[in-house]
Amino acid sequence: MAAGGSDSDRRRAKAALFLACCGLVGIAPHWLPPGRSLVPAITLATLLGGYSLRTVLLQAFRRSGSDTPPPPLSSAAPPSAVDVVVAARDEQAVIARLVERIAALRWPEGLLTLWVVDDGSDDRTPELLAELQGRHPFLRVLRRPRDAGGGKSGALNLVLQQLGGRWMLVLDADADLQSDVLERLVPWAEAGGWAAVQLRKAVANAQTNLLTSAQAMEMAFDAMIQEGRLANGGVAELRGNGQLLSREALLKVGGFNEDTVTDDLDLSFRFLLEGLPIGVLWDPPVQEEAVLTLPALWRQRQRWAEGGLQRFFDYGPGLVSGRLTFSQKLDLTCFFLLQYVLPVVASADLVGTVFTRTAPTMWPFSIVALALSGLAIATGCRRPSEGPPLPAMNPFSAGLGILYLVHWFVVIPWVTLKMALLPKKLVWVKTLHLGEDSGSQDPEHNEEQADGEPEFAAET
Template sequence: MNPIACWEGGRRRKAGLFAATSLLLGLLPHWLHGGPWPAVVAALLLGRHIFPTAGRQPGSKPSSPQAPSDAARLPQVDVLVAAKNEAAVIEQLVNNLLALRHGEEQLQLWFVDDGSVDGTGEILDRLQERHPGLHVIHRPPGAQGWKSGALNAVLPHLRGEWVLVLDADAQVDPELLERLTPLLQDSSRALQLRKAVHNADCNLLTRVQAVEMAADALIQQGRIMHQGCGELRGNGQFVPRQALLHCGGFNEATVTDDLDLTMRLQLHGVPVAVVWNPPVGEEAVGSIGALWRQHQRWAEGGLQRFFDYWPALLSSRLKPRLKRDVLAFFLLQYVQPLVMAGDAVGAVVWRSAPLAWPLTTMTLLFTLTALWRCPTANSGPPVPVIRGVTVLMTLVYVLHWSLVIPMATVRMALKPKQQAWDKTVHEGWAAGA
C-alpha cells in the first residue's frame, strides 16, 4: 500500500533523533555563550523563501495549469465519506450532497459507516432506502486502518474519473461540481477546496480557526504560484482516481491520510492545486481540549510523513524548487518550535535572555502578512473580519503550535505508536444555525 515509504519503522528512534537534534540547536547558543546572530541568519534565510508565499491574492482560479475552455463534458465523480459516530451531522450532509447539480450517471455517493455505535449506520440505511444513488458500506467496530481503512473499503467499487473526499461535517454549494467542471477536465493534478468554517460565530476559538484556515489557503496558493507544494486538507479534496490507485490508495498506517497522500502524489508527479472559490464548509472545534487533541494528531501525522518519505523527498523525484519549498516549511512548522523549546530551556539553565527571538518574530510577521492580505469577501461561509482583536488573538493562537509540536514529538519518541483513532467530535452546530 505504501511502496515509496523508504524508511518505515523505527518511529520512536527517528522521533527521538529529530527531537534531540532540534532541541540541541536551541541550546547550543546558550552553551557557547553566543548571541542571537545564528537565529537572525536563520530567520533571514527562511523568511526569504516563505514571505513571498503570503503575497498571493486569491482569484477565481487556483495556481495550476490552465484548464481547457470546453466545459461541456461532465466528469464522473465518486463522493467518499468515512463516518464514525456522526449521527449529529450525517443526515445533513446526505441531504446537502443529494442537492448537488450533476447528472445522476456522473455522480455516485459512497458512505462508509466505520463501526459507529451512535446510530449513524441506521440513519444511513434509512436514507439509502429512499435514495438509490446513495451507497452505504458498513465496517465492524475495531476494523483496521482508521479513516484510511474506511476509504480503502470503497475503492474497488469506484468507476468515476475523480474521487471527492469529504468529512461528515462538510457542506458544499449545490453548484460545486458545475463550477468546477472546467478544472475537472484536467486530471494531471489534484484539487483542494479552501476550508471555510460555518460555525465561526460560536466563540472566539472557532473564529480564529476560521481565520487560520483562510490564511492557510492563501499561503498554499502562494506556495503553488512559486512552484512549491500544495497540500491536501482531508475535507474537500478532489483526487484523480487513477492517480490515487497508482499511489496505492490511502495509507492505513498514518493518522493523517491527507498529508501522507500529499507526499505520495507529489513523488508520483501529481501536484495539488488549491481552489479558493467555491469552498467546503466544515465545523471548527469549540473547546480547548478538542483543539489540543486534534492538533496533536495533526502534528504526529505531519511528522510521520517526513520520517517515512525523507529519502524520496531528497531524491531526484522532486524538482529542486519543490524540494526547497518542502524543506523550508518543514523547518518552519516542525524544526522551529523545537528550537524555540531548546532556547527556553537554555535561557533557564544558563540564566540568560532567549536567543531564538528572531525566529519567533519572523513567524509572527509572516502570519501577520498573510492575515493582512487575506480577503474576506468570499463565497460560502463568511471569513470573520480580520482586524483589531481578531488579529491579536490569531497571533496568540498561532503560538500554541510552539507547544503542540514539541509535545507531540516527545510523545512519539517515548511512547509506542498510537493505536486508537482520536477522531474530532462534530456537534452539528450548523444544523441549528
C-alpha cells in the same frame, strides 16, 4: 499499505534524532559570546522570512490561478462520473443533512454516486442511512466492523475498489458544499491537469466564540499559503475534507495508507513523489465545523502534528532525491523548518535560558515567523471569498490570530517528545460532529472521546 513493529521503531528513532538535533541547535547559542548568540536566529529569520514574505506578498498582488473562472461544461466534453465518499462513524447528528446536501448538487443524473462507509457506528447512523437509501437511489452504503482496523484510511480503501468514476471527492460527514461546486471544481481540475484538488476549508461556526473565529482565520491563512507555495514552484497539500482525487492517480500510489495518523498528509507526499500534481481552489469552499474547546483543539492538533512530522520521517529519502525539483525541495525545507524545527528549537532555547541563566537567543526567528503569519492571516481574511464571511480584520482580530498560532509552539515539541519516547498505539477516535447544535454544545461532549491517544486516520 501497512507497517510492522520495525517501522514503528524506526519512526521513534528518527523522532529521537530529530529532537536531539533541534535541542542542540536551541541550546548551543547560549554557549556563544553575548555578541554572537543572536547570529543564528537572525540568519534564519532573514533567509526564511524572505522566502515566506515572497510567498505571501507576491500572491497578494498577483491574480491567483484559483481565481480564474473554470471552463464551462461543454457538450463536446461530457461530464465525468464523480464518486463522493464519506467514512462515517457515529454521525447520526449530521449524516442525513449531508445526504440531502449531496442530493442538491448540480451534476448530471447517473454520474454522481454517494458512498457512505458505516465504520461500525454504535448510534442511529445505520438506521438513518437505511431510510435515506429508500429516498435517494444515488446513495450506496457499505458497512464494516468497528474493529476492522485502518481507521479512516481502511474505510476509504474498502470503497476504492468498487468505484467506477473518474473522480473521487472525499468529504467529512459535517461537510457543506455549494450546489454548483462540481460544475466548477471538476472542469477546473481537468483543464489544469491536476491529479488532485483541495478546496479551501471554511469554518461554518466561526461566529460561535473566539476559538472558532481563530480557526476560521487559520483556514484562510492555510489556503493563502498553499496557493503561494504552489505559485512559487513549491508544494500544495491535501486537507482531508473537500479533496478531489483522480481515481487513476490514487490507484497508482496504492490507495490510502492504513499505517498513518493523517491519511491526507501522507497521500500528499506520495502524490508528490509520483509526480502527480495537487492544486488548490479558493472558491467555492467546503464548510466544516470547528472544535469549540481547548481540550478538543489540543487532541486534534496533536494528531495533525504527529501525522505531519511522521510523513517527513517516512518519505525523507525520496524528498531529497532527484524525483523533486529544486523549487520543491526549497519549499519543503522552508516549510519543515518553520512548521516543525522552529517550535522545538524555541522550546530548547527556553530550557537553555533557564539552565545557563542567559537571555533567550531564538526570539528574532520566532518573532519574524509570527509576524509573517499575522500578515498572511490579514491578507487571506481580506480576500474576496464565498461561503461564510471570514473574520473582519482589525488590530484585535489580527492579534488574536497571531496569539492563537502560538499553540503550535507547545503542540509540536510535546508531540515530538511523545513520538521519541512512547510506543505508538494506533486507534481511530473521531471528532464529534453535532450539526445544528454545534454552536451550543456541551464542552465536555465536544472533546474527542479518546483514551488520550491521538486520533488515528480521522478527518483533519
